[in-house]
Amino acid sequence: RKRPPKWHRSKRSGPASPKLPRG
Secondary structure, eight states: OOOOGGGSOOTTTOTTOTTOTTO
8 A cells, every 4th residue: 555655654743634634
C-alpha cells in the first residue's frame, strides 16, 4: 500500500490534522 508522504503518520504536524483521515 503506497501512502502519500503527507499522510505518513505526521505526528509532528499535529495529532488532530484535518489532512489526516486517521488523525
